[in-house]
Amino acid sequence: MVKTIKIFLPLIAKNRLKKGILERFLNKNEYKLHMDYNKNYLEELFDSEVYKKLADAEKDRLTRIYLYKLSDMEKKHSEVWKEIAEKRGLKLEKLKWYHKLKINFYVFFRKLFGLELTTKLLESGEESDIKKYYELSKSPELSEEEREKMRELSVDEAVHEEIISSVKSKDVSDFVYGISDGLVEVLAATSGLSGAFNVPFLVAISGLIIGASGTLSMAIGAYLSTKSEKEINENKRRKIEIQKLVDRKEVSKRLAGILTELGIKENIALDISPQLVDVAEDIIAPKVEESPKKSAGVTALSYITGAIVPVIPYLIGIGGLLGVISSYLVSGIAIFIVGSLIGLLSSVNPTKKGLEMLTLGISAAIGTHLLGLLASYYLHV
Structure with a gap:
């Protein structure tokens, strides 16, 4: 349950992030633009293929779904560049042999060092992509419709970075x-x-x-x-289970407080917390699986x-x-x-x-x- 929330919460929250997420990644320094349609298209297509290959080789079902989602996101970005290039009569290249070699390198790297390090390596330039798309959303070379698509891609990249940062392997x-x-x-x-x-x-x-x-x-x-x-965690879970039997309202208040700290409005947190009392120990003190x-x-x-x-x-x-x-x-x-x-x-x-x-x-x-x-x-x- 906790793993599922970690994977999909950033996607669910995407619309809520649109207003403020860019400010977290942008600074006052002007980002230098290079309107290279072919380069941008190939970069997005390359990332899409890497995530697809990683997903194909992934055994964990939830992680595999997460990787396919990222692949689809990057594929959508490449299609945007393809559409923009075709409007200008530009011919785009296909991935070359050295791109495929790099893709295989990432698959091999994942086997050696795990998914966390692989995604960190792959997305080491993600913040630059956020800046790039944000600046492109103001470019006079693009139409208003295309600039709007760049704004959407900038938000996508920010959400993408949030998802990547949630991948942890102790x-x-x-x-x-x-x-x-x-x-x-x-x-x-x-x-x-x-x-x-x-x-x-x-x-x-x-x-x-x-x-x-x-x-x-x-x-x-x-x-x-x-x-x-583990012992401290189990003791805390037992106390919560006892408290649920004695005073469910108090447990509900604790849950409301946790939800509020996570950024949920207080009135909404108070409304939904009673429905979560039965799984309170999994929220307040998740099991230590290690x-x-x-x-x-x-x-x-x-x-x-x-x-x-x-x-x-x-x-x-x-x-x-x-x-x-x-x-x-x-x-x-x-x-x-x-x-x-x-x-x-x-x-x-x-x-x-x-x-x-x-x-x-x-x-x-x-x-x-x-x-x-x-x-x-x-x-x-």
């Missing part, structure tokens, strides 16, 4: 952040150890022990955290995956300065990739986030390496 985000933790912590540790010991095998074994220790610690923490969250064991498993697997990367050069016998450089190189590449993925998850520029994490991770490793050198010098190791 497993994917936990896995990415877990890899990041393992990478940075074990890189720093092995860097410090390599400064103290010039034996690759000892550095590798020590790094793996630190990685294993961190994996157990993180897994136990994730298990206890999820278990505690399994503590699964959470612990995802955390453990992600952490140890990241922890192994800095150790690889030492495991194959590379020591000394070459070992340090090799470890930094493979870890640096991995940190940048993970940072970019975190950027996508948090709607931050992926390249900027990747470079930021790379700088911080390498800085931590260098600092620890210097400590290792000092330990080696003063302890005569």
Whole structure:
């Protein structure tokens, strides 16, 4: 039920969003227009095909419906551009081989990193599309009817962005952040150890022990955290069920308050809240579906995956300065990739986030390496 609401609420609310949604995405900077009918047509057609391919491969029924809806929306946008171009006697191109290659890349990326990261990557320029269509709605090159269509497309893109932002996958985000933790912590540790010991095998074994220790610690923490969250949630649901038996009116008031906070007018919230009392616990305290064991498993697997990367050069016998450089190189590449993925998850520029994490991770490793050198010098190791 909750998943269905998350998927379709933005579509149901589209008309209510029309008055104010554009202001959320537009700023005072003028958007530079490029009236390239063929380019705009191909971009929309490409997005439509990507969502269709993702939907075809999707197993979850509700998610599949959601993806087909997005595909239809983008297809409608391409048809608008086709109609406008044909009025001007312009011939539009078809998707080329490299477009199809990119489509297959997104399908492959989805298999590796999940739907959330795929849609974030695909829609990383969505805000620019909102601005583009808003500015096109004022273009003198278009007729009044065409400008009205551009306004509708701008609203569509804003609603589209709202739908995309509702796609969340805790497993994917936990896995990415877990890899990041393992990478940075074990890189720093092995860097410090390599400064103290010039034996690759000892550095590798020590790094793996630190990685294993961190994996157990993180897994136990994730298990206890999820278990505690579920217990608190179940306790809250039991209290609501008891309150429903004792005082349904009070539960109705609580529901009305929640609906009002969601933006529903108070008089409407008061009218519909009594009808929702029977499912009050699902609204006030939705079930925590996540399994503590699964959470612990995802955390453990992600952490140890990241922890192994800095150790690889030492495991194959590379020591000394070459070992340090090799470890930094493979870890640096991995940190940048993970940072970019975190950027996508948090709607931050992926390249900027990747470079930021790379700088911080390498800085931590260098600092620890210097400590290792000092330990080696003063302890005569």
